[in-house]
Structures are given as C-alpha cells and as structure tokens.
Amino acid sequence: AQSVTQLDSQVPVFEEAPVELRCNYSSSVSVYLFWYVQYPNQGLQLLLKYLSGSTLVKGINGFEAEFNKSQTSFHLRKPSVHISDTAEYFCAVTTTQGGSEKLVFGKGTKLTVNP
C-alpha cells in the first residue's frame, strides 16, 4: 500500500526566509504527486502536481517542488515566504496500480511564517 511521510509536523520560519517542506512516498510504481495547501476552516487548494516529464514543477504562489525518483521524494520549496503563506500543507500521492484511485495524504506540515 502506498504511504506518504511528511517528516516535519511543524515548520516555523521568518518572513522572507526560504523554506523546504519535506515529503517522501513509498510506492515503487508510477505515481502522481500533488501538494495542497489548507487555510484555517477551508478546503484544500492545489499548489502543484507532478504527472510526468520535467522533475521540477512550478506551482502557484511562488512554490515549486522537485520529484526525485531515486529518493522517492517530492519536497516543496519557496525561496522567500510571506506571512500569508502560513497554513497547513499536505503532500499526496496516487497511482493506477490495481485500479486504485485513492489519493493518499501525508499527515500535513504546519508552516508558520513569523514577522
């Protein structure tokens, strides 16, 4: 079964600092990878996705992620964060193996940007 590990439950950073949110997945077959952001009392908003092709994926709000097959990682980065980036971030993976259509989420990383 697939699993997603977000190594950090909380990441505090100062405004304008760079940030990396880590994500590792367990599947050995072809995967589709996603990062979502959740603001308080709201649903999830898609930040970016990796389906195939270039391993560096650019998303909204200045975020990007790099797919690393050998390390089974899909870390999310932003070179300079803003106060408004404070939110919960979820990494998710899905595959087509065995007809599975489940989107499996990591436990989330709470990013707090301090002034």
Place this chain on the structure above:
Amino acid sequence: GAVVSQHPSWVICKSGTSVKIECRSLDFQATTMFWYRQFPKQSLMLMATSNEGSKATYEQGVEKDKFLINHASLTLSTLTVTSAHPEDSSFYICSARKGQVNQPQHFGDGTRLSIL
C-alpha cells in the same frame, strides 16, 4: 476554473437528526467525487468514492447506512449523515475530479458539522 462549491459551510443540529451536505462542481463535469472527513489537526480520511449514476464505494470502517452518498449528476453529489450523534461531529470535505486518476482532485471549502 475547477471550482467546487460545498454547502452548508457550518451546521449545528441536535442529536438524532439527519444532515445533508451538498457538493457541486461549478464549471466542470466531475466523473468522480470523493468525501473525506478531517479530525482536528489531522490529515484527511477518505470515506467514499462515487461515480455519477452508480453506488458509492465506501472505505473500510465507514458505515454506508450512516453516511448516505448520492451522486445524481456529473455536477452534484450529496452526503447525508443519518441520525447524527456527537461522535459524528467533524469537518467534512468533498472533492471532484474530471477525467482519469492522473488528474488532480479539486476540493470544496468543507462543512463543519457540530452535533449537540
């Protein structure tokens, strides 16, 4: 594009009543819709997957008679929590996907359900 509307956003009701939550894809036709439950400070737990015109597929441990899902059209799915009790209080989120599994799911803003 890819807007999903979920209604109501917040509902409080007495124990024993039934509550219906609607999920609509506003600008696309959703071949598949999903219902999740999220506990405080936790990730999303998939409850069920539904395709238009067919019965929903429930995840293990989710009571299908408790959580009734109807996917009447390509733009509307409803979740009815029947005879709700305080332990059903939670944040429920729906999502919709157009096309195949490699396409992203688009999420509604969630429904905060509080059972007194």
